Amino acid sequence: MVKANKRKAPGSASESNTKDALPRFDPKARKRQRVALDELGWQSVEIPDNLDDYEGFFGLEEVDDVEVIKASGLISFHAKGKDGAPQPGAEDVAKEGAEDEDEWEGFSESEAEESSQEEELEEEKKPKPARVLKSNKVAKDKELGALSFEALEDEDTEEGVDVTEWHSLNLSSGILSSLSNLKFSKPTPIQKASITEIVEGHDVIGKASTGSGKTLAYGIPIVEKALQMSQTRKEKPALALIIAPTRELAHQIGVHVTALCTKGNLDGVGVATITGGLSMQKQERLLSTSQIIIGTPGRLWEVMSTSKDALHRLKEIKFLVLDEADRLLSQGHFQEVEEIINALDKSDNTDENDDEPPALRPRQTLVFSATFHKGLQQKLGAKNRTNGDLMDQKESMSYLIKKLRFRQEKPKFIDVNPISQMATGIKEGLVECGAMEKDLYLYAMLLLHPRTRTLVFTNSISAVRRLTPYLQNLGLPVAALHSSMAQKARLRAVERFTKADNSILISTDVAARGLDIPGVQLIIHYHLPRAADMYVHRSGRTARAERKGASVILCAPEEVAGVRRLIARVHATSGGTHGKAIATLDVDRRVVARLKPRATLAKQIADVGVAKVKGRSDDKFFREAAEELGVEYDSEAMENGSGRQGRGNMRKKKERENREVSKDQMAAWRAELNGLLGQRVNLGISERYIAQGVVDVEALLKGEKGDFLGSVKGLDLENL
Numbered sequence: 032m033v034k035a036n037k038r039k040a041p042g043s044a045s046e047s048n049t050k051d052a053l054p055r056f057d058p059k060a061r062k063r064q065r066v067a068l069d070e071l072g073w074q075s076v077e078i079p080d081n082l083d084d085y086e087g088f089f090g091l092e093e094v095d096d097v098e099v100i101k102a103s104g105l106i107s108f109h110a111k112g113k114d115g116a117p118q119p120g121a122e123d124v125a126k127e128g129a130e131d132e133d134e135w136e137g138f139s140e141s142e143a144e145e146s147s148q149e150e151e152l153e154e155e156k157k158p159k160p161a162r163v164l165k166s167n168k169v170a171k172d173k174e175l176g177a178l179s180f181e182a183l184e185d186e187d188t189e190e191g192v193d194v195t196e197w198h199s200l201n202l203s204s205g206i207l208s209s210l211s212n213l214k215f216s217k218p219t220p221i222q223k224a225s226i227t228e229i230v231e232g233h234d235v236i237g238k239a240s241t242g243s244g245k246t247l248a249y250g251i252p253i254v255e256k257a258l259q260m261s262q263t264r265k266e267k268p269a270l271a272l273i274i275a276p277t278r279e280l281a282h283q284i285g286v287h288v289t290a291l292c293t294k295g296n297l298d299g300v301g302v303a304t305i306t307g308g309l310s311m312q313k314q315e316r317l318l319s320t321s322q323i324i325i326g327t328p329g330r331l332w333e334v335m336s337t338s339k340d341a342l343h344r345l346k347e348i349k350f351l352v353l354d355e356a357d358r359l360l361s362q363g364h365f366q367e368v369e370e371i372i373n374a375l376d377k378s379d380n381t382d383e384n385d386d387e388p389p390a391l392r393p394r395q396t397l398v399f400s401a402t403f404h405k406g407l408q409q410k411l412g413a414k415n416r417t418n419g420d421l422m423d424q425k426e427s428m429s430y431l432i433k434k435l436r437f438r439q440e441k442p443k444f445i446d447v448n449p450i451s452q453m454a455t456g457i458k459e460g461l462v463e464c465g466a467m468e469k470d471l472y473l474y475a476m477l478l479l480h481p482r483t484r485t486l487v488f489t490n491s492i493s494a495v496r497r498l499t500p501y502l503q504n505l506g507l508p509v510a511a512l513h514s515s516m517a518q519k520a521r522l523r524a525v526e527r528f529t530k531a532d533n534s535i536l537i538s539t540d541v542a543a544r545g546l547d548i549p550g551v552q553l554i555i556h557y558h559l560p561r562a563a564d565m566y567v568h569r570s571g572r573t574a575r576a577e578r579k580g581a582s583v584i585l586c587a588p589e590e591v592a593g594v595r596r597l598i599a600r601v602h603a604t605s606g607g608t609h610g611k612a613i614a615t616l617d618v619d620r621r622v623v624a625r626l627k628p629r630a631t632l633a634k635q636i637a638d639v640g641v642a643k644v645k646g647r648s649d650d651k652f653f654r655e656a657a658e659e660l661g662v663e664y665d666s667e668a669m670e671n672g673s674g675r676q677g678r679g680n681m682r683k684k685k686e687r688e689n690r691e692v693s694k695d696q697m698a699a700w701r702a703e704l705n706g707l708l709g710q711r712v713n714l715g716i717s718e719r720y721i722a723q724g725v726v727d728v729e730a731l732l733k734g735e736k737g738d739f740l741g742s743v744k745g746l747d748l749e750n751l
């Protein structure tokens with residue numbers, strides 16, 4: 032690890048305030064004093080015995096006290112002197128980032144430099160020696176006395192961006208370097224408002240719209256702290272526990288935090304992700320060495336309650352983070368979160384005579400979400416009810432402080448979007464269709480927006496299971512995501528969805544919160560979201576990081592009034608007044624009508640497939656049950672055991688019929704469907720294709736023709 036940062040030791044007066052302690056980084060700085068190479072504290076590196084081919088290479092030296100910063104195509108070095116002492120003026124680097132700081136400017140890949148460095152670079156053109164760059168240590172070829180910027184090039188040769196706008200947050204040069212390489216030129220509003228508060232040691236409740244960078248709002252100060260600690264302490268205790276409601280989100284947070292470390296070459300910060308579905312032993316091992324631990328409540332609790340070492344380690348954390356806090360505090364999750372908090376706060380002192388309540392360990396609690404909903408308040412046993420769906424600032428505060436045992440009496444409540452819950456780049460619309468026509472309209476919507484990364488939300492796993500083969504039968508690139516899938520399949524589905532431009536993911540609300548999949552342009556709510564906050568989170572999978580996107584609800588006529596109320600609540604101003612009206616989108620009904628035969632057939636084939644799979648597992652279940660009871664197995668009698676009549680039985684009857692469909696029949700339907708899919712859909716009156724008189728759907732689907740038949744009026748995705 033490079034040791035050039037002039038940071039104050041933890042515990043010193045201004046430990047939490049990095050303002051004076053951390054060097055600043057300005058990739059644009061030009062006039063900087065240079066330090067002769069030989070003034071640095073070079074040390075010999077032993078050459079391994081097995082290095083046979085020396086190629087005129089006689090030795091290596093390395094230096095520890097140089098910080099390497101890559102940004103904007105510029106590599107710069109912050110250096111200490113030969114004896115490890117700061118070069119004159121180096122403290123100024125820390126304080127001001129001033130023009131005449133004592134550091135190398137570095138080498139620009141685009142501009143020639145007027146200095147002795149240039150000669151050294153010339154030297155570099157001589158036969159190349161091996162170069163060593165290990166753990167940020169800069170290596171020097173003894174013979175050539177050269178420091179090559181080429182040596183620092185890895186595969187990632189892309190330029191970073193100017194990060195001047197981050198300077199007011201007083202971050203360390205390593206973090207700034209990372210942000211530059213991540214191309215985050217300025218903090219988002221929630222980052223700007225939260226980072227300093229967290230660095231200064233406050234508890235924070237942060238609310239900001241979806242896709243507004245909340246992860247790094249807490250991630251940056253945590254990594255900063257980890258870096259500070261690694262400079263002064265050899266051992267690496269657990270520093271932060273980040274709890275997220277879903278496995279995918281936990282993994283994603285892990286990826287974001289890791290990227291923050293690796294993009295700035297910030298070695299030595301261990302990140303562990305602890306979620307269900309993957310090896311517990313491996314995760315426990317990871318936890319035992321990592322400083323930043325991210326997990327879902329269930330698996331975290333499992334690990335904490337079975338491993339004393341893990342529990343002991345986690346008790347040392349200095350940050351407890353609840354991402355998607357309102358979800359974590361609502362039904363299904365809060366019990367586990369509460370148990371985790373109790374376990375973290377439980378004293379190690381087993382002296383029963385000790386009546387004193389145990390002193391709570393110091394810890395910052397950071398709570399982030401785009402929404403804090405009314406349900407949360409009720410679940411937590413609120414006395415006062417609110418009128419709206421979303422809690423106001425005061426209510427959120429008092430409930431959270433009590434339940435999460437904030438150490439501060441008055442945590443900072445930071446609400447950067449007090450008026451609107453929705454990200455500003457989202458265009459919202461609804462498509463009205465008959466309740467029984469949703470499958471058909473979904474297909475039409477997807478077909479009318481080819482080359483569009485689309486996320487479709489349903490309210491049930493069975494709907495995901497049914498819609499996925501239905502759309503696959505129609506030749507669409509569809510993947511499924513729901514909580515009953517094996518974890519690896521879940522992660523694979525998200526990965527596949529992330530990679531192709533025209534991919535479609537059919538998911539339950541497991542993907543509604545937090546998932547940051549780049550380039551999602553269209554959200555379709557196949558089922559109405561169950562609550563206003565879920566609408567916000569589902570829709571928030573598009574239009575992230577100031578991009579644009581669309582969110583469309585498919586709804587039956589009888590659902591329209593409810594949808595309008597829900598949208599109005601989401602857009603209600605803080606005074607609880609007028610909501611924004613949602614636009615009704617007009618799908619080209621001629622297209623829908625033409626697509627009906629193939630959609631009906633595709634659905635039929637999918638339903639048969641689903642019934643057969645379900646039948647096999649039901650059959651196994653009932654057979655085993657019959658065996659246990661010692662009775663003879665009769666599939667129909669078993670299934671109808673309840674004797675109830677109605678829609679459920681109708682469905683079961685249909686399922687039984689579907690299970691009976693023969694292979695030959697299926698093959699015939701498939702052939703018929705292929706025939707339909709291969710056919711040109713003659714719209715006759717299509718304005719665009721009138722000259723040809725026909726539209727080749729296959730060719731259009733393959734993207735061979737520029738535009739697609741028909742349109743959805745009001746949803747001009749390309750021009751969003």
Ligand SMILES: Nc1ncnc2c1ncn2[C@@H]1O[C@H](COP(=O)(O)OP(=O)(O)OP(=O)(O)O)[C@@H](O)[C@H]1O
Nearest residue numbers: 215217218219241242243244245246401545547576
């Ligand atoms: N300062 C920044 N500049 C540009 N992009 C950023 C910045 N900070 C974060 N991002 C990017 O913005 C995207 C959204 O960030 P993030 O996932 O943290 O949002 P969020 O507010 O947590 O959203 P949600 O409420 O949906 O969980 C990510 O791709 C992230 O890499």
